[in-house]
Amino acid sequence: MTEFKRSIVNIAEICSQKNISDIIISPGSRSAPVTLAFLRHPKLKCRTIVDERSAAFIALGLAQQTERPVGLVCTSGTAGLNYGPAVAEAFYQQIPLLIFTADRPPEWIDQNDGQTLDQREMYGKRCREYFELPVDDFHPDAKWHAERIISAAINKSVWPIPGPVHINVPLREPLYPKSDFNYQSNPKIISHLPTHDVLLKDSWNEIASVWEKSNEILIVAGMHSPSSRLIESLSAIQKTSKALLLCDVTSNLQQAQKVNYYDSFLGTENEEMLKKLVPDLLITFGGPVVSKSLKLFLRKFKPRMHWQLQTHGDCIDTFQSLTQVIQTSADYFFENLLMILETEKTDVGTAHENYSSSWRNMQSKTAPQLHEFLETAPHCELKAMRSVLRRLPPESHLQLGNSSIVRLASFVGLTETSGLRVNSNRGTSGIDGTLSTAVGAALATPKMTTLILGDLAFFYDRNGLWNNYLPPNLRIIIFNNYGGGIFRILAGSRDLPELDHHFEVEHNLSARNSAADHGLNYFFCDSAKSLEEALPLFFSTKDKPAIMEVGFDKRTNAATFFKFKSLMKELK
Structure with a gap:
């Protein structure tokens, strides 16, 4: 290295x-200077x-767990393309990644040179920003330019919207250093202090006025990072005001939720009951x-x-x-709203009491029917979930796979495990990368990290186990219905x-063989009792990570699921 x-x-x-501590490297020759640095x-x-997609x-x-950027390094050619699915997921989950792709010098692109393709903006719109380092830095201005780019890229990965940032690094040979090369450096750093959006007094007056005039207020929390604040x-707003909270299974706000099982009981066909649940705000x-x-309920019965x-970001409707x-x-928003409500001490009112009662009545009807149904149901995925x-151990972490897995968890609810952190790749909702994401999440914490996923998602991403870093706190539970069982319950495909x-x-x-190959404990269950x-x-x-494989009969799964849905449809 010269x-x-x-x-x-x-x-x-x-x-x-700039507070980055974790780097994931995939081996390559063109990327050697970056890797060695x-x-x-x-x-x-x-x-x-080794596998860039898994990496x-x-x-x-x-990055999902630490909420800090994580660096990725790969060689030139198709290596960077394999990052694509994770880049898209990070973009929509708003997770910061710093992607370094090594490249040939620009004059050798599209010249039939080996392991070369046009890598400029290879992730398209699914990247917060694209940067390219200068291929040469003989001049002091070029060195200043390169340092400025790295600071700007890191800043962009966390603000205003966290997400993946791509830095293409064209490199000339020689790619390896002399033995006496000094790696110490003292580069220019550009720091960044982000601002936070604060509402003006007039805006708060308008918000308070609308709140005062509304009797049926429903708060819906989507996927969210844990926040004790x-x-x-x-929790306080629901006690002191006329609002109800519904929490998504990935919201990490279950401790504040007062209405459970809504994903189950909103499947009722009783429209008169559903109309009582419609919010005006x-x-x-x-x-x-x-x-x-x-989603179907609120799209059909629209709030005022x-x-x-x-x-920041696009208009989400x-x-x-x-x-x-x-x-x-x-x-x-909710901290300041609470202060306003506590100051004004507005009367909750009869209308809201009726609204709140309607939701809680549906919950009180659903809970015993759901649990009675599952107690007598045969061995199936819903019961196993x-x-x-x-x-799940208290104060542990849960990673939920996509397809039917996250839906089953939503139906039965997260009501009994305290301090549970939940994550799922719901940015793009793909089954690719589920296992690898859980491995990364488990590496970020000493807490027990449990992944529940389907068989196709596991076998699709088996390379997530192909590394030397599997932590002992990782638990993998595979619901194996020996195929894509979700297609057996979808109306269009079944x-x-x-x-x-x-x-x-x-x-x-x-x-079983995957567990043996990678040194994991292995458990197999094929009945409710054995589970x-x-x-x-x-x-x-x-002492080490473990896999539990739970086998199911796909036809029993489907038949039991349809009985469950029929039971929910008949709720009154």
């Missing part, structure tokens, strides 16, 4: 000084993951919501007013009823003659 690569060495020091920095934690999702899991504010915040029944709380965007964070969620071989795609795979007996040992054995 002196002209000094600006590449500076990348590591700038990252370290990170590896030889004393304050950076570097991990090497990117592991980085996403780390928000839990405290929302709807307030939403956070990311996507899982519940299809909630709908406020969406968001700090999930329920087709948006009347106002309030540009601020949920933490700030309730068993697993009940057994009656197709092509279902078995072209939608569900039956298989006979087991995770209940195995769960305590599964969670209490802490």
